Amino acid sequence: MNEQWMQFANDIRAMYGKELVPLHEPTFNEKELEYVSDCVKSGWVSSVGSYVTRFEEELAKFVGVKRAVAVVNGTAALHIALKIAGVEANDEVLMPSLTFIATANAVSYLLAIPHFVDVDEETLGVDPRKLNHYLEKVSELRNGVLFNKETNRRIKALIPMHTFGHPCAMDELVTLCEKYHLELVEDAAESLGSYYKGKHTGGFGKVSAMSFNGNKIITTGGGGAILTDNEELADYAKHLTTTAKVPHKVEYVHDEIGYNYRMPNINAALGCAQLEKVDVFIEQKRKLANIYETLLANLDGVQMFKEPIYCQSNYWLQTLTLDESLNRDEVLAFLNENGVMSRPIWQPIHELQMYKTYPKMNLNVTEKFKKVIINIPSTPI
Template identity: 35%
Template sequence: MIPLAVPNLNGNEAAYLQDCITSTFVSTVGPFVNDFEERIAALSGTSTAAVLCSGTTALHLALEGLGIGEGDLVMVPSLTFIASANSVSHARADVWLVDVGASDWMLDTARARAAIESQTDAHPDGRLHRASGKILRAIMPVMVMGAVPDFDGLIALAKEFGLRVIVDAAAAIGTTYGAQVPLGATGVDAVCYSFNGNKTVTCGGGGAVAAQDEALIARIKHLSSTGRVGANYDHDIVAYNYRMTNLQAAVGMAQLERLEDFLAAKKSIRDAYANFAANSAVLSAFPEPPHGQNGHWFSGFWYTGDTPEIGAKFRAHMKAAGIDLRPFWKPLHLQTPYLDAWAEPMPVTGDLWERIFPLPCSTHIPDADKATVLAAAAAFWDNHGARA
């Protein structure tokens, strides 16, 4: 089976892990942790960052660090991995689900603005949602596939209504906005990354929060390290053990040494699938928003025709050909934990999600495997009259 995404561990990962073992710094204290935090901050255009055990915990602590919790609402696009919503729930707040834009698959600011204007009133801490009595405190744009949203538009929306902006940049490490503006320098409150095994840069698992507000990062670090005060066993709050280990950070540092190569490989893969789709009347490449440098975490194409049920047949065909092709994220408004969440109409997300086909995109995918993927795809779509 040709997998969807596997980590590229052909650099200094083994050597740096051996350094951890030799030094015995294998837990949450060690030089690689400090170095990784500094590197993430530099990539993000911020003075500081906190590295954590997962992308979900990064989002959670960004929210909690900003004082968002019980009685609050966070606006989240429905087309995202469930971790985005779960982080809000972990912070004891509630999600308000909105649709995405048809052109970029990210939070639709026009629909968000319309919902806020029609359903909320001014409040000192944000916006009072009349139907629930909860306070809308933040929006959480998701950088789908590592694509870059219109940050100016998002920040304008947030400022207009007194909201925070926490960016789910789980798959967007190394991306920039506009004329190469780092994500953390766009004016958002926090940028949150994931370093899961299938991400462009992996630590095996892990996450990070980057922010311009050093007090926020200090609070996140305190929350992530059991709320410990001083060298003794004194703790001043109910907190969490969400820290990244030196072992994870060692892998991350080795990965970042090859970040530009990884991003170039991801773009090459994206171009191959986009070229394939360009020869079809019913397929299209994933969106390429014009707002900045896209990370192309996952690539593939999506079906634009009139019989979306063909997607299940295509997935079955690719599986039979030995290619890992899974359904894309099931939207949040269809997920059991969020069936009763506040949600706006979902005309785009509802129609789109089953049409999306993420194809194998490991940064070191062999040319032969890429050719196998494209040949199998061509065999299917040629037989279904969809190829020129």
């Protein structure tokens, strides 16, 4: 690597005032300590408590949906979101291969089949035009139900994932789902505070899922949420994630197989404090993107990935795309060796051993991005 890359690494360390700059770490202050301490003093630290209700109400209001159901992590949220959307065993679920493994795993928990589709170069999310052409060839509607002509399995749902906080082309995806009678289940794990044409991500589908892992825009330590405008679905999600226990003062009666996916009150307390600062975090993230764009002006063969048109991204992870003339692994090694933690994009899921035989379309854009995308330090400053 040349002197310009060394200067880039030096500028990042100087910007953060650290010799080793993490990829992303949470930001806490006195408010988190106050709420968590209050929770501990109350004794209500587990699955029941006022902070869970408060977090759910404030999150729903921020996103602009009627209901939020807080759960233990984003994977659990997506698992239940798919279940209440009607995904059943042996159904196929369309989803990007360029996503975190949780998207595919949640489908597999239901004994359903991930069906991998390609992404758009402008959004990093599902390419609606390419998917439409693909479905015209491989699927057919039978009495209002979409089937894969090759496998004869029902194709039940589409999961768009807002990669690194950049919104997908939601208008076209909504239209596509209507055309093919698909349930739209958004994987909004990374996109709290991101908007498509002024509407918050997670509010387009029948149901959606968010994550509040320690590296997300806000964190509850571990945690996630199911979001929906459907009150009945929200009630059912709450029921399923609290072991499907029938309300009763003393009796323990459960009316179906449920899941112990409840978010503990102590985690929700942390989340309430974080949610009060989410607008500040996002403003700082967007400023950081502008700073990086300035720093990159002196580097050849690399550029910032910017928010798609009509979108406002939270810039959760700052993302660089490299020209193919640059060796991704050499760039990653250089940055990490010089105190700037950086990572590649995920290994495309269709290349992982347990998913290699699953149905897929042509994934040339996914396979291109695998070679040229890296993430660099993204903690708000």
